Amino acid sequence: MSILKNMYGVLLASLLLAAMPCCAQALEQPTSPVAVMAAHPERLSPEFWVRRAGHADRLMMSDEARRAQNARLLGSDPSMHDLASFPATLAGTQVKAWVEQRSIVPSGVLYDEHGQPVPDNQRSSWVDSLVLDHIPAEQATRYGLVVQRAPLRTFPTDTRVFNRLGDTDIDRFQETAEFPGTPVVIAHTSGDGQWLFVISPRYAAWVRKRYIAEGTRSMVLGYANTLPARVVTGAAVHTVYTPEQPVLSQLELEMGSRFPLSQRADSDEPVNGQHAYTSYVLQMPVRDRDGQLALADTLLPRSADSAPDYLPMTPTNLIRQSFKFLGERYGWGHDYDGRDCSGFTSEVYRSLGVELPRNTGDQARSPALNGRAFSAADTHEARLRAVMSLQIGDLIYIPGHVMMVIGRIDGLPYVIHDTAGVSYRDADGHVKRIKLNEVSVTPFLPLLSDDGTPYVDRITDIVSMHRAP
Numbered sequence: 001m002s003i004l005k006n007m008y009g010v011l012l013a014s015l016l017l018a019a020m021p022c023c024a025q026a027l028e029q030p031t032s033p034v035a036v037m038a039a040h041p042e043r044l045s046p047e048f049w050v051r052r053a054g055h056a057d058r059l060m061m062s063d064e065a066r067r068a069q070n071a072r073l074l075g076s077d078p079s080m081h082d083l084a085s086f087p088a089t090l091a092g093t094q095v096k097a098w099v100e101q102r103s104i105v106p107s108g109v110l111y112d113e114h115g116q117p118v119p120d121n122q123r124s125s126w127v128d129s130l131v132l133d134h135i136p137a138e139q140a141t142r143y144g145l146v147v148q149r150a151p152l153r154t155f156p157t158d159t160r161v162f163n164r165l166g167d168t169d170i171d172r173f174q175e176t177a178e179f180p181g182t183p184v185v186i187a188h189t190s191g192d193g194q195w196l197f198v199i200s201p202r203y204a205a206w207v208r209k210r211y212i213a214e215g216t217r218s219m220v221l222g223y224a225n226t227l228p229a230r231v232v233t234g235a236a237v238h239t240v241y242t243p244e245q246p247v248l249s250q251l252e253l254e255m256g257s258r259f260p261l262s263q264r265a266d267s268d269e270p271v272n273g274q275h276a277y278t279s280y281v282l283q284m285p286v287r288d289r290d291g292q293l294a295l296a297d298t299l300l301p302r303s304a305d306s307a308p309d310y311l312p313m314t315p316t317n318l319i320r321q322s323f324k325f326l327g328e329r330y331g332w333g334h335d336y337d338g339r340d341c342s343g344f345t346s347e348v349y350r351s352l353g354v355e356l357p358r359n360t361g362d363q364a365r366s367p368a369l370n371g372r373a374f375s376a377a378d379t380h381e382a383r384l385r386a387v388m389s390l391q392i393g394d395l396i397y398i399p400g401h402v403m404m405v406i407g408r409i410d411g412l413p414y415v416i417h418d419t420a421g422v423s424y425r426d427a428d429g430h431v432k433r434i435k436l437n438e439v440s441v442t443p444f445l446p447l448l449s450d451d452g453t454p455y456v457d458r459i460t461d462i463v464s465m466h467r468a469p
Helices: 004-008 013-021 019-027 033-039 046-053 063-076 092-102 118-129 219-223 315-323 341-350 361-364 379-387
Strands: 090-091 138-140 144-147 150-153 172-180 183-189 195-199 204-208 214-215 229-232 235-237 252-254 258-260 277-287 293-301 371-373 395-396 401-409 412-425 431-441 462-463
Touching: 033 431, 046 315, 046 401, 090 092, 090 258, 092 138, 092 183, 092 195, 092 204, 144 219, 172 204, 183 214, 183 219, 214 277, 214 293, 219 293, 277 361, 315 341, 315 401, 341 361, 341 401, 341 412, 361 371, 361 395, 361 401, 361 462
Parallel strands: none
Antiparallel strands: 090 138, 144 183, 144 214, 150 172, 150 204, 183 195, 195 204, 229 258, 235 252, 277 293, 371 462, 395 401, 395 462, 401 412, 412 431
């Protein structure tokens, strides 16, 4: 029993052991969740989990249910923005509120990349760059498409800032990233004219002007609905190299992104100097010399990981899609050309046609999703029962983090998550921290917060995508 307490703290009380005798088998595993995986490298293969899934190809959500849930998300979730419902003009008060809500200077000491404290005059310059007094009382609503992977920032600056000396992984001005083909509303321009404050379906922040091509409402909003199309199903794929169209050469396309196919697909005419018979011809948004939206053809190799439509939502596809990111470096706010925990879950589900809010808190609390909230009133035993009933694809939330269930071993749940690191209790009862900084597979129950609190006791929400809300 002492080993049991060391592994799980107070996780597996006598009530749980009586109700779930399979849990005792977990005592044979090493205490470190990373050691568990290192001792069993086959568990790092998606096929290991697919074989264990049982009815792994069953449809968990129909296309009709998926579309209905996405519509609910846009209509009821305050973190989402239905760009099609925006009025023809934007009120200045609304634009100012958007900017002020996002562009807040973090309190406390900030450090630059060289470990030097950020001076007060630099903080003031960031605020001044917002030029809030330039926002008109009313303006025409403008639209655009993202033309390449675009970092979204708290302020109109590339300056990276950190709130802990020596920790340069988490840039406090890095919000997220948007990908080619994403529609946005252009709401404001920075004082130097080089940045735009944009509203995307899932976020609102500052982006470099060169990443946005401005177009008409119908052209921008119609782009995503053009058929036929191709959906990116790889972690990241690239268009072919082309010197004729440098802006489209080896362009990175992210999982879940959808692009219309060109009508030239069956032509013998070369596309950017290359025949198209070994590729798909995508219609991609580009900026002309005036920053306006144009569409240009480019080639996506048929060998690239893509599909004619979103993948069916099955346990097999959830597992295989999530494992395509295994080992990728953790990137706060989609930094480091990667993604963070909620970005990871969002892109896996987007490849299955399911939209999620951008951030963990918004995902967990979305009124459009089937979520169960936990509070201090929920007992430890009630939390354990909920954990033991989790199914593949369920999302577990603790403050600031989300994990996806991929299956069970000896009745105990395992998760895949994009994480900076994990803590656990060693054989002597001490809390140990392992820095991971990657998409990882771990057992769930041994995971602890840095203060030794079991993750199971920190669960704020569980979202089950396979059941309607």
